[in-house]
Amino acid sequence: MRCYFLRHGIAAEPASWTGSDFDRPLTREGRERMEHEAKAIEDLSLDLDCIVASPLLRAKQTAEFVATRLRSVKLIEDQRLANGFNLERLGEILRSHADAESIMLVGHEPTMSATIGRAIGKASVELKKAALAGIEFGDRSSPSGTLLCLIPPKVLVALGKR
16 A cells, blocks of 8 residues: 655644634645645556545645545544544555555644654654655555655655646
């Protein structure tokens, strides 16, 4: 199984946002960049079976850009990608999509980077806003895999503008 991890796009800063953190949206720049990134992700032909997103607004909005671009890929919200995402929750998500060959998880920092690092062997990984990482998992019963890619957001945006 291939699992791609997409950190949400550029969102309103917590210090300047007056509402609930749950409702913190992508900024105009974040939405514009995600349009390009979604095109780049489409061009990468990841053959996604589904996109699983945190229910927090900025992650849902990020996932919606990709799902809209890919049209036939279903979008699922999963609370396990919100606060407290970790290796155990990753394993649960992978097992709950046992029929999938390729999925995308859309979530948050710092838990995504930490979980990716642990899944590939105690590595240090930094997933920038709207960066994409991919891991190949040989066995869904143990979330331990091999890093396939780590694509910075600037590269995805540039690819999407072509």
